[in-house]
Amino acid sequence: xxxxxxxxxxxxxxxxxxxxxxxxxxxxxxxxxxxxxxxxxxxxxxxxxxxxxxxxxxxxxxxxxxxxxxxxxxxxxxxxxxxxxxxxxxxxxxxxxxxxxxxxxxxxxxxxxxxxxxxxxxxxxxxxxxxxxxxxxxxxxxxxxxxxxxxxxxxxxxxxxxxxxxxxxxxxxxxxxxxxxxxxxxxxxxxxxxxxxxxxxxxxxxxxxxxxxxxxxxxxxxxxxxxxxxxxxxxxxxxxxxxxxxxxxxxxxxxxxxxxxxxxxxxxxxxxxxxxxxxxxxxxxxxxxxxxxxxxxxxxxxxxxxxxxxxxxxxxxxxxxxxxxxxxxxxxxxxxxxxxxxxxxxxxxxxxxxxxxxxxxxxxxxxxxxxxxxxxxxxxxxxxxxxxxxxxxxxxxxxxxxxxxxxxxxxxxxxxxxxxxxxxxxxxxxxxxxxxxxxxxxxxxxxxxxxxxxxxxxxxxxxxxxxxxxxxxxxxxxxxxxxxxxxxxxxxxxxxxxxxxxxxxxxxxxxxxxxxxxxxxxxxxxxxxxxxxxxxxxxxxxxxxxxxxxxxxxxxxxxxxxxxxxxxxxxxxxxxxxxxxxxxxxxxxxxxxxxxxxxxxxxxxxxxxxxxxxxxxxxxxxxxxxxxxxxxxxxxxxxxxxxxxxxxxxxxxxxxxxxxxxxxxx
Amino acid sequence: xxxxxxxxxxxxxxxxxxxxxxxxxxxxxxxxxxxxxxxxxxxxxxxxxxxxxxxxxxxxxxxxxxxxxxxxxxxxxxxxxxxxx
Numbered sequence: 001x002x003x004x005x006x007x008x009x010x011x012x013x014x015x016x017x018x019x020x021x022x023x024x025x026x027x028x029x030x031x032x033x034x035x036x037x038x039x040x041x042x043x044x045x046x047x048x049x050x051x052x053x054x055x056x057x058x059x060x061x062x063x064x065x066x067x068x069x070x071x072x073x074x075x076x077x078x079x080x081x082x083x084x085x086x087x088x089x090x091x092x093x094x095x096x097x098x099x100x101x102x103x104x105x106x107x108x109x110x111x112x113x114x115x116x117x118x119x120x121x122x123x124x125x126x127x128x129x130x131x132x133x134x135x136x137x138x139x140x141x142x143x144x145x146x147x148x149x150x151x152x153x154x155x156x157x158x159x160x161x162x163x164x165x166x167x168x169x170x171x172x173x174x175x176x177x178x179x180x181x182x183x184x185x186x187x188x189x190x191x192x193x194x195x196x197x198x199x200x201x202x203x204x205x206x207x208x209x210x211x212x213x214x215x216x217x218x219x220x221x222x223x224x225x226x227x228x229x230x231x232x233x234x235x236x237x238x239x240x241x242x243x244x245x246x247x248x249x250x251x252x253x254x255x256x257x258x259x260x261x262x263x264x265x266x267x268x269x270x271x272x273x274x275x276x277x278x279x280x281x282x283x284x285x286x287x288x289x290x291x292x293x294x295x296x297x298x299x300x301x302x303x304x305x306x307x308x309x310x311x312x313x314x315x316x317x318x319x320x321x322x323x324x325x326x327x328x329x330x331x332x333x334x335x336x337x338x339x340x341x342x343x344x345x346x347x348x349x350x351x352x353x354x355x356x357x358x359x360x361x362x363x364x365x366x367x368x369x370x371x372x373x374x375x376x377x378x379x380x381x382x383x384x385x386x387x388x389x390x391x392x393x394x395x396x397x398x399x400x401x402x403x404x405x406x407x408x409x410x411x412x413x414x415x416x417x418x419x420x421x422x423x424x425x426x427x428x429x430x431x432x433x434x435x436x437x438x439x440x441x442x443x444x445x446x447x448x449x450x451x452x453x454x455x456x457x458x459x460x461x462x463x464x465x466x467x468x469x470x471x472x473x474x475x476x477x478x479x480x481x482x483x484x485x486x487x488x489x490x491x492x493x494x495x496x497x498x499x500x501x502x503x504x505x506x507x508x509x510x511x512x513x514x515x516x517x518x519x520x521x522x523x524x525x526x527x528x529x530x531x532x533x534x535x536x537x538x539x540x541x542x543x544x545x546x547x548x549x550x551x552x553x554x555x556x557x558x559x560x561x562x563x564x565x566x567x568x569x570x571x572x573x574x575x576x577x578x579x580x581x582x583x584x585x586x587x588x589x590x591x592x593x594x595x596x597x598x599x600x601x602x603x604x605x606x607x608x609x610x611x612x613x614x615x616x617x618x619x620x621x622x623x624x625x626x627x628x629x630x631x632x633x634x635x636x637x638x639x640x641x642x643x644x645x646x647x648x649x650x651x652x653x654x655x656x657x658x659x660x661x662x663x664x665x666x
Numbered sequence: 667x668x669x670x671x672x673x674x675x676x677x678x679x680x681x682x683x684x685x686x687x688x689x690x691x692x693x694x695x696x697x698x699x700x701x702x703x704x705x706x707x708x709x710x711x712x713x714x715x716x717x718x719x720x721x722x723x724x725x726x727x728x729x730x731x732x733x734x735x736x737x738x739x740x741x742x743x744x745x746x747x748x749x750x751x
Contacts, residue, residue: 102721107702110720114695117725121691124732125684129739243722247712351717353702364696371695389750391743394736401729412721578681654677656748660667 003388007077017053018219024049028482039481043183046489047193050220054213054496055200061212062204066525069206069532070137070508071385076211078392082399084211085383087218087497089116089374089400090407091167092174093558095221095494099414100466103422106350109415111363115370115562117401117408122375122574124397128384130577132393133653137385138505139378139569140513146576147584148646150518155591159568160378160509163561164502165543167379170558171499172198172547178491181443181471188548195544197492198499203536206529210500211386217493218403224490225407225470229414232477242413249416253350256423260459261346265452269460272451273344280337288326295322343460350419358614366619373562373621376570379498379505390656418469421476426459433457436475440468503543507535556617560602563621567594571628579633580650586636594621594628668746676746683738687731694724 028045031037067073076084094116102109134142140156175194180187201213233242236249260266283290298319305312323329354360374380383400387393425437430450440446445465448457470491474484511532516523523531547554568591575582575590601620604610615622641647651660668676698705702716709715715723743749 107717107720110699110717114699114720114724117728118691118695121687121728121731125687125735244711247710249712250714250717251712351706351714353699353706353716355703360700364699367695367699391736391740391750394732394739398729398732398736401732405725405729408725409722651673654680655668655673656743657750658667658748660673 003075003077006075010077010080014215014219017216018223021220021223025482025486028485029480032480032482039485040183042482042485043488046485047179047183047492050489050493051193051197051200053216054197057213057216058201058204058209061209063206063208064526064529066528068208069529070512072206072208072211074135074386075388076386078387078396079399080215081211081383081387081392081396082401083218083403084214084386085380085396085400086403086407087214087221087494088383088501089380089404089498090221090494091171091498091558092178092491092495093170094407094411095225095491096174096178096467096470099411099418100464100469102411102415103418103469104464104466106348107353108359108363111366112370113408113411115367116374117404118367119371119374120397120401120404122371123380123384124394124401126574127375127381127577128397129390129393130653131381131573132384132387133390133656135385137382138508138513139381139573140509141517142576143572143587144513144517145649146646147572147587148643149584152572152584152588153513153517155588156569156572157509157513159564159591159595160513161506163377163565163569164379164506164509165539166554166557167377167561168499168502168506168539168543169546170554171495171502172543173550173554174495175492175499176547176550178488178495181488187550191544191548194492194496194499195540197496198503199537199540201496202500202504203533206532206536207382207386207504210504211383213500214497217497220493221490221497222403222406224486224493225410227483228470228473228477228479228487229410229417231479232417232473233413235477236417242417243409246413246416249420250351253416253419253423256426257347257349260426263458265454265456266346266458266460268452269458270344270346273340273460277337277340277344280333280340284330284333284337287330291323291326291329294329295319298322339463343463347459350416362614362616362619365615365622369563369566369619369621369625372566372570372625373564376565376568376573377561378509378565378569379501381573382505382508383501414470414473417476418473422462422464423459425457425462428457430455430457434476436472439475440472445471499543503536503540506539507532510539511535556606559618560620563598563602563619563624564595567598567621567624567628571625571632575629575632577650577653579636580647581641582632582636583639583642583646585639586632586634589635590628590630590632593631594624596624597627598624668748672746676742676748679742680739683735683742687735690727691731694719694727698724 028037028042032042063069065073098109098112101112131142134145136142136145139160140153143156144150144153146152172191172194175197176187176190179185179190179193185193202210229242230240233245234240237245239245283294298315302312302315302319305315323332354363384393384396387396425433425448430448433448437446437448441448445468447463448461451461452458471484471487474487511528515531516528571594572587572591576587598621601610601615601623602617605615605617605620612623648660698716698719702720705716705719706714710718740749
């Protein structure tokens, strides 16, 4: 089939698919209205319906060919690669968490919005077109070819696996949480379903299957993201374009905040938080005795109650949740103390940047790390190997950012509306709480306690989980359940598509880079693909196993991936293309120093309270990244220049086909 | 195949374009963030400009930058007669 015929067929297939999706939504909506379909039923239709479609695409795209398995045959048109990249890139965190984080943090949250989009400029200008010209399969492939040898490839493999695996576990955890919330299943069952959902898309067809399911998943997630906020925007302003209508909400938030800072009732509640923070501080200082005393006190209270006392259940729950060890107590109480301390302060302006230099430095450092990390993430870079030409790789970066912006330009509207709606609760009586608050309070995403006992909701009495903002918007907008279910399906699509991309990146790093290129280069093409598939299964199982523990640290580790990628792979890629003088020794030393310093700062700041210039753990790479550049630059110039073949290799990736003697393309 | 001089000037044009793109990229994100307190005094349709740049303005410029770069590179390729079909 010619490329043109292929493109027109793709357009037709995905148009029919989108139409079918909208039809399903309408039918379920009618079903809910007329026949009273239960939320559980609708939830199952979305969960199994969407996974069945992804599986069907996965089966249709099955392949045993190396080029199809690793790079989807290199014929993914720019627009479709843009959609696939957008889905690959936007994870559960972008879909569910980001708007909420922005709502809660105000200006500081913008680091994520700018950071996770600005990286595409770097990718599109500095990296993607050249890697496409090189035309291999993986990032370690490039490091090997550019720096000559197995050692650079090996460091690339290590960096790829560290970065991608933590990210993968985060996505599988996300799938488990969404599935359990959508259907009320236990978390572990959700993880298992997620595992199946991920494997059906990737196992049979590798990159080819992942590409075409990611396009399908993008369509689900973007429609799901846009519907609720569009309706809400129309309700508020009569203007359905939420991306330009939310200015009034920003003004509303600022006015309300100014008022709350002076409100006497608010001050009263802030005082209560302040006292609580001080109590916790004293308890932490008196560890481990305070932990033991607290435990004994609870046990004694429980023992003193008669067996049929109604307050027993609550006390038993408290005892069950009580920290198991003084260490755990320290962790838990410190967290609670910090929360109480934050709640004891008057609300800061929503739109104002950090007022102190330290805050600003951390904001800028975090933004930079997220941008550079984005441009250095192997699973994103891999997608640019799949376009037919260098030209399409360039325009594909533009398409990818376009499709990402459809969601990212909407997130600030979600955030502002969410914040605005939460502030509308303030001043209401506890008895007139809207029903959506009660619903989400049951799953613990929002807690409102009448701390000062006046029966009226104060701002300082509301505690919200960031995920709440996107998840509750359908109900706030007064939409039927079918839309809420669809939003969950969108979150699921976001998590699954990212997990797919990561899974294939990790299994390729092991099967192609480690096993085929380093250990056993005499494999036949069909054996290579078979080994790739086997590893895919193994990595997915390990990922799901780790996710099933539901460690609190996982969410943090995902954020670490950006600092790690920015300080290890990004400089080696950029200098490899743009600086001919960079050689093997420089790049190796740079990567090792960059990675080492970043890991050291991550651990020192997260676990031992170490801090330099106000840089928080999440922006740790700000030290390792520039060091990597400097070390690479200096060491390269102190050692002999790269050999002639490598210089020719650089020319070959820099200039388009036909400009220099053509290099071999696999 | 291009001559050595042609190759050099091709790469120089590409590099200058890259610098131009990255300077604008840095100005609209980091530059705007640094003066966002001041920009916030300008309010358009309810949007304080400093906040707006971080939330949406810089993002739109990012997209325009990639489109601009990709268009310009196609032109440069054409100029040197090495464009892809």
